Amino acid sequence: MYEKAVSWLGDYLKVQKDYPGMYRLYRQAAQVYPFDGWQTGQIESMIFMGNYKEAFRLYDQTARRYSEEMGLPPSDKMLECYRKMSQQFVSCPDGLDNIRAELCERNGTDGENAYYCSYPSFIDIYRLMARRSERSGQPMCLMLCTLVDYEGKIIQNQEKQKARSELLKKAIGHVLRRGDVYARYSAYQYLILLTGVSVESSHSIGNRISRYFKTLCGKRAEVNFSVSAYQTGQEIRF
Incomplete structure (x- = not known):
């Protein structure tokens, strides 16, 4: 009503x-x-x-x-x-100094290197970097991180899922480089944009995320990874 x-x-x-x-x-x-x-x-x-x-x-x-x-x-x-x-959207006229100040990144989260953004912002960044990859030939990969339990199944307990999802976010932000970008895609999934990284070398990045995540959650905490190369479409899962 x-x-x-x-x-x-x-x-x-x-x-x-x-x-x-x-x-x-x-x-x-x-x-x-x-x-x-x-x-x-x-x-x-x-x-x-x-x-x-x-x-x-x-x-x-x-x-x-x-x-x-x-x-x-x-x-x-x-x-x-x-x-x-x-x-x-059209802004009111302003000086370059004020515009630059508005564009500057606000204080980030302690201990996080990578840039975390909303999914719509991630879409725009991905499309821009895809164009750059086409022009320069630099490899670019899209990584999907999926939070699972020790049996490889989706965690059904909502409170546990939410808590571990936040810790996975922290692990990703800690492990990635400052120039890398990531976003939450669903309640238990994150997307990562890796530039200058091949599908093969992305495996080591996933392993570092997994290891750091386990230090935060315990040894029974697991993450599944899927990686796809933009230019070749090559895909791996681990």
Whole structure:
């Protein structure tokens, strides 16, 4: 009942072009039910009002929250909002120093070398690096890390899965180089972009991640790895 009422009123406010009212409606709904996707309505209303910078911030916060707390990628609606923002976003005129300061990375997580980002950001980085790989011939690999139990099965206990997923994130960030990129793909999977690395040498990277992960979780903690080379399509699993 609540969902239908909010959706109907949101559509009505959208038709009436009452975008501030639309924003307030979805903000309140998101506060009550933070994992029901109401942030999409907030972001859409911000786009209509031209508040692209704030819309980007909310999108990034929401994508990270869904990924870190629920292990979910952004919904199709959220990705569509992201595409709209990317096409329409125009900042106010500013100086290069201020722009550079805004682009600079904020304080990272202690002990992490690699760059952690949301899945939509990972997509953009992957496509850019794929173009560079095509031009330079430098090898590039995509690695998928899947958290499993000692029998090689997906961990069913949600609390245990969440705790180990955070430790796997820490292990990946610790082992990888500062120029490497990784993102959470699901509740128990992470994607890693490895540049200048062949499929064969990626095996040693996976082993280092696994060893460090075991020091954090214990010897019965396991990770399965799948690696695919961008240019050749060669794939290995271990």
